[in-house]
Amino acid sequence: MKYTVLTLFPEITDAFFGTSIMAKAIQRGIIDYRAINIRDFAFDKHKTCDDAPYGGGPGMLMLPEPLGRALEAAGARKKGEDSPLPPKRVIYLSPSGRPFDQALARELAGERELVLLCGRYEGIDQRVIDLYIDDEVSVGDYVLSSGEVAALAIADATYRLIDRVITPESLDEESFSGGLLEYPQYTRPEIYDTIKVPDVLISGHHEKIRRWRLEKRVEKTLRDRPDLILRGRESGLFDGETNGIIDRLLPAEGNVAEGDMRNERD
Secondary structure (H helix, E strand, C coil): CCEEEEEECCHHHHHHCCCCHHHHHHHHHCCCCEEEEEEHHCCCCCCCEEEEECCCCCCEECHHHHHHHHHHHHHHHCCCCCCCCCEEEEEEEEEEEEEECCHHHHHHHHCCEEEEEECCCCCCHHHHHHHHEEEEECCCCCCCHHHHHHHHHHHHHHHHHCCCCHHHHHHHHHCCHHHCCCCCCCCCCCCCCCCCHHHHHCCCCCCHHHHHHHHHHHHHHHHHCHHHHHHHHHHCCCCCHHHHHHHHHHHHHHHHHHHHHHHHHH
C-alpha cells in the first residue's frame, strides 16, 4: 500500500509516518509514503494557495490551480481521462463527506494506493472535487481546522489492516470485529488500588475465558453502542450463542428501546 498525502503542512504527516509501527512497516517495505507540498505548485513567489470565495462569506478557499497540479503530480487523473497507469483512489477529507467507519477502513486497506487530499480554511474549490475526487470522507460529525488530522486517522485505521503489519490474531476480537466492541483488558499487578483482576482471567480455563470475553463484549456494546447490536441482528451477523447472550442481558425495557430505535432510524 502506498499513501500519497497532499498537504500545505507536510511536517505534520511526516512525523506520523516516521514513528512507531508505521515507521517499521515502511522500513519493511509493506507501506510506502510520499508527502506532496501543495505550495510547491503555486504560481507566485509567495506560494499563495488560497483566495476569497465567490459570492462572499467568511474565510478563504484553497485555489484550484495548485491543487490540480499537485494532484496530477501524485498521479491522479481527471475523471473519464484515459491513462495507461492503474487508477489511484483519490480521497478528499471533508466534514461533509461519507462517514468513515471500520467497514470503509477495510475497503480502503485493499487499495493499491490512496491519495489523501488535506483541506484547510473553508475547504477547496468544488471544481477540483468534480474533476479529480473519487470519495469525500468525513472522520466524524465535527469540523477540524486540519485535514491532516483526518488523513492520518484514515491512514492509521487502514494500514494496520494490511497483511504483515499486525498479526491477524490481534485484529480478531478488537472493537467492531464481529459487530461488537472489545472486551475489557487487564495486566499486572493482579490488584491495583482496591480492584482485583476478574478471577476467570487467572483461572487458566480457556473456554470460560472465551465465554466471559464474549459476554463482556455484548454487555459493553449494549451499553455504549446499541445501534451496533441492532445492525448486527438485522443483518444476521451474530451466531446463536451471541444472540442468546444479547437476549439474556437485554432488559425488558431494552426490547422496547430496540423497537423505538429501529423506528426512529427508519
